[in-house]
Amino acid sequence: MSSSPLLPITRRSLLGGLAATSALVVLHPFAARAQANQAHLRIMETTDIHVHVFPYDYYGDKPNDTMGLARTASIIDSIRAEAGNSMLIDNGDFLQGNPMGDYIAYERGMKEGDQHPVVKAMNVLGYDAGTLGNHEFNYGLDFMFKVLSGAGFPYVCANLTKGQLASDPKQDDLFFKPYVILEKEIRDGSGATSPVKVGFIGFVPPQIMLWDAKHLEGKAQTRDIVEAAQAWVPVMREEGADIIVALSHSGIDGSGMSDRMENASLYLAGVDGIDAVFTGHQHLVFPGPKDFEGIAGADAVKGTLMGKPAVMAGFWGSHMGLIDLLLEKDGNSWKIVDFTTEARPIYHRDADRKVVADVKDKPEVLAAAKEDHEATLAYVRRPVGKTSAPLYSYFALVADDPSVQIVANAQVWYIKEMLKDGEYKDYPVLSAAAPFKAGGRGGAEYYTDVPAGDIAIKNVADLYLYPNTVQAVLITGEQVKNWLEMSAGMFNQVEPGAKDAPLINSGFPSYNFDVIDGVSYQIDLSQPARFDKDGALVNAGSHRIVDLQFDGKPIDPAQKFVVATNNYRAGGGGKFPEIAGDKVIFVAPDTNRDVVVRYIMDQGTINPSADANWSFKPMDGTTAIFETGPKGREYAAEIKGATIEDAGDGAEGFAKFRLVL
Structure with a gap:
């Protein structure tokens, strides 16, 4: 690969190279020192x-x-x-x-x-x-x-x-x-x-x-x-x-x-x-x-x-x-x-x-x-309906969330209509949706934040970033539970009695944190994750998902459910256990985003309030820390099913919050 020792060239030494003809441009050392039989090639x-x-x-x-x-x-x-x-x-x-x-x-x-x-x-x-x-x-x-x-x-x-x-x-x-x-x-x-x-x-x-x-x-x-x-x-x-x-x-x-x-x-x-x-x-x-x-x-x-x-x-x-x-x-x-x-x-x-x-x-x-x-600006500013409450995703990783809720509502509305006259019309319909804009690599402003009032196409695109299409899978209650167990990999294990333990697993993408609407459940953070990031069972005795209920009763592991989702998840994206193409019963011609637009137009005015169908299992004397956008401070008091306290400023422009478990 190299016939001479590799030189430890840093950005500092690079900027210390010889000046080019312009006083504002500094030659790369390779360009400055190349001999008669040598040349500098930069590929950008x-x-x-x-x-x-x-x-x-x-x-x-x-x-x-x-x-x-x-x-x-x-x-x-x-x-x-x-x-x-x-x-x-x-x-x-x-x-x-x-x-x-x-x-x-x-x-x-x-x-x-x-x-x-x-x-x-x-x-x-x-x-x-x-x-x-x-x-x-x-x-x-x-x-x-x-x-x-x-x-x-x-x-x-x-x-x-x-x-x-x-x-x-x-x-x-x-x-x-x-x-x-x-x-x-x-x-x-x-x-x-x-x-x-x-x-x-x-x-x-x-x-x-x-x-x-x-x-x-x-x-x-x-x-x-x-x-x-x-x-x-x-x-x-x-x-x-x-x-x-x-x-x-x-x-x-x-x-x-x-x-x-x-x-x-x-x-x-x-x-x-x-x-x-x-x-x-x-x-x-x-x-x-x-x-x-x-x-x-x-x-x-x-x-x-x-x-x-x-x-x-x-x-x-x-x-x-x-x-x-x-x-x-x-x-x-x-x-x-x-x-x-x-x-x-x-x-x-x-x-x-x-x-x-x-x-x-x-x-x-x-x-x-x-x-x-x-032309794009005119397109995204076109209104399609109204919302009676703000839509935001600042706390989508720690509590049931309005930006995820509205997507779940729209998917259920659509799939029930699509299946109402077919062989699956009598199965209960659940809906899986994940937050797409939840900070992370996108930075401290990378969150959905739509005020009450008119909703334009730009707001719907903000709720659902990708042109996924709607699909539905038919799975058992046990598979619903494992789907949620996989999603719970979003969180680090927290020892009971810990003070300000780090909550979020930074290596887990937010688009794989599916919330399933239509059931209620709690997440027990004292347990290790049941599955690893590739869906492999790594802690067979661990069950983070507890008190999982459907229709007010413990879910029947054998009962069949239709789950509305997108083509990425239904096709095996994210490597969720047993969720793959063989479970698909309905493939829609419509994108999830278009379904949300149609749902809003049908409703006229939507109520995106989250129904708090999931929460963390209480752990006495235990707190955990997470970061979100600083504008989340305006909404922290509204969060249902969670006690959240301002914990000061975080890194890279984020705000720090404490979750009281």
Whole structure:
């Protein structure tokens, strides 16, 4: 990998390099010190843009300095100027994720010759290559291909096939070229130019076959990421690639390699012949101080996976990922002799934890999507009904919550109507819903907060972020209990009598914290989690879910229930025990979000008050601490079924609260 010792280059030493012609630009040390047979190549990454072209929160209908390709783009020119030579790639998940994406897909559509606003913006910036993320498939294959036809750069994906997998991955009938080898003229330390052949190979999570089965079943198939890489990387070498770069829309998981692994980038880096890895999907930052500590094979300080340079550039344009390579001529080809990695942010927080923008917008990017931005604003501001009480999610992880309640109500209303004349009409209908905006990686303002009064489409989109479709499963009372046991993994175990124990398991995503409406229950925090994050039974004797009742009586483990949910959960998303496609009895053509809109229109005015159907089992003399958005202080006294006290300020702009158990 390297013929010379790796140098411990830090951000401080980088900024201490030689000045370029502009006094405001500092050359990367590789560009400054490259010899006659050496060249500096910087490869820049955007990932998980999710249609955030503008630095604008459409749900809150206000600017937001933590996001936006227009902001990330504004530093591209200076980042290129720091480098001897540069290339730009996108690592997927650009097509869905905010109301602009939904507006284009569901309202405006894509006619012949149309260009999607995010593609318009990307074309302005001169990308060299891109790969697909899982969210590119949310609106269907036809829509995706219409969008991609407008891109001014190639897309690659080595593990998405048009049909059944061949016995040899190289015989797969792929939708895209598995890789592209780009010949780039680079300038060496003496000023001479010569070509380097950089190969880019792309990968998508195999789980798209579960998450978007309605779009892909019978039309596509996915192969294991590492398996596909092992087949195609040698071919790239044979075709003359000097440097091979993996565009992996897959995260970093050190739990051990498994077949069809969702977050396989660590093991992908171990494939012989791959020189560098761009990662994404997890919405985290690598290298960095906290997200990937303690994973064998991952150096979160140096920014390496299996000793090779790697980067993950956050989400929504929050960072620009940089891999800097010092190349050396070896005969007629180039090899890597040194590297550095960096995830460069577009904002920081000041001493008061307030967001401070580090960059300005790039006007050309704003101009490219301006008309679509304005049309999206008109779309999201359209009212559909009223709410008699506020809708907020500040306490959705610690008490029954109005933002989850309204989704549950709408799903029950819809499924009962759909099943009223069929074979399942006499089964009781329950509803599973989870909070999507509950702080976490999204920050201290990442919560639903809709005042009483008019509800617009932006508010409904805020309640339900994803274009999931409604599905219903038929399961037993025992399976209902295990579903809730899995959800209870959201919480740490709390010792009776503990004072201010940490409540929330930070590794458990809020979208997997399903509340099931139609039953009542308590969660016993003194017990360890029954299931691990992959749904494996790890504490058979543990039962966190207690006093589980239906219709005022203990639930019958054998009784059958219809549970309204979404296609992600019904298809096995989140690995909930025994919840998979074989339990599905109804597949709706409608998105969960559309069902909420229809429900509000049908009701005219909704009452979203939570019914407090779940709570924590009391533990005398015990308290636990959690964080939420500071605006939650306005609602803390209203929470039913829980005693919550203000406990001061938390980290990163959050507020701290005490739950009295």
